[in-house]
Amino acid sequence: MWLKDISLLNFKNYAEANLHFSPTVNAFWGNNGAGKTNLLDAIHYLCLCKSYFNPIDSQQIKNDQDLFLIQGHFERDEREEKITCGLKRNQKKQFKRNKKDYDKLADHIGLFPLVMISPYDSNLILDGSEERRKFIDNVISQTDAHYLEELIAYNKHLLNRNSLLKQAAIHRRLDEDLLQIFNERLVFSGALIFEKRKKFMDAFLPYFYNHYKYLTNDCEQVNLTYQSQLEDNHFETLLVQSLPKDKALERTTVGIHKDELMFSINEMSLKKNGSQGQQKSFLIALKLAQYSYLKGFKSKNPLLLLDDIFDKLDDNRIQKLMQMVSAKDFGQIFITDTNKNRVEAIFNQINVEIATFEVNNGAVKNA
DSSP states (O other), X not given: OEEEEEEEEEETTXXXXXXXXXXXXXXXXXXXXXXXXXXXXXXXXXXXXXXXXXXXXXXXXXXXXXXXXEEEEEEETTEEEEEEEEEETTSOOEEEETTEEOSSGGGTTTTSOEEEEOGGGGHHXXXXXXXXXXXXXXXXXXXXXXXXXXXXHHHHHHHHHHHHHHHHHHHTOOOHHHHHHHHHHHHHHHHHHHHHHHHHHHHHHHHXXXXXXXXXXXXXXXXXXXXXXXXXXXXHHHHHHHHHHHHHHTSOOOSGGGOEEEEEXXXXXXXXXXXXXXXXXXXXXXXXXXXXXXXXXXXXXXXXXXXXXXXXXXXXXXXXXXXXXXXXXXXXXXXXXSOHHHHHHHHHHTTOOEEEEEEETTEEEEO
């Protein structure tokens, strides 16, 4: 699977752009702020129905314009697929596959698997547990449509239960029958999500450790640990036991929405004790493991988007990374950098052909 071309209209800082890609490596180069990352984000939109960086769709429309449009042609399973994404202000986002509207956007997720590595990924280390749960959910959702549906259902039931707790605090009376209904729904969806997350981690961890070992020449010990309250307790029991606390705080304090993914290096917190280079190597290994996991499920190479990947990596790790992603196990790659000569030199050194595009203030041309 690969992206043959993309067209943009009023997307972020692009009034209009039309690009044709190589099936191997494509590099966007230019100054900071020129719009290189926006091109990667447009590709992300086509594959996953949303921006990688900003969840508010209307903010992707170019200033003073009424709509944005992204269109691309993929080659998938020896067939050409046309994907179109459009949004008008104050209207619902539209997605079409081969000119046909989707019944729901979830039907699109996973058809065109994609992995993106970006400086933004530091949020996975520096921010709270929600970011790490989102990472797990994003990977599983690209391989399991039922998981995404169950996750949406769980969040809906959680919102309803929290609203009931808030109303109980206001009126000083809790509707026990309605609480039982919400508990049962949470338990059903939560138990399924927990089991799928556990199964995912069992398959994912070997990929992660292998990629980190390769990137660092096995010079550091890292650990990736999934923690859940449901590991040692039944969800229904937890909800009953936590009810006094939930009533006092007016929110549900137990469940899979409290799951955590712990990152450590040499048996210490990666956030507190890892250098910038170690943290970046950890994140790259995490994302490459995502790539390997998706490839194993989809039997096709996902697109790989590398945004400003050379920052904070030494030359040895850069070369090993490029050798890895340019091998036959990987497919089409999109990469951004401020230095055209650096990108070309790296890929020339490992004998990989590369198509380059110069980006300058919302204009792009083949270089």
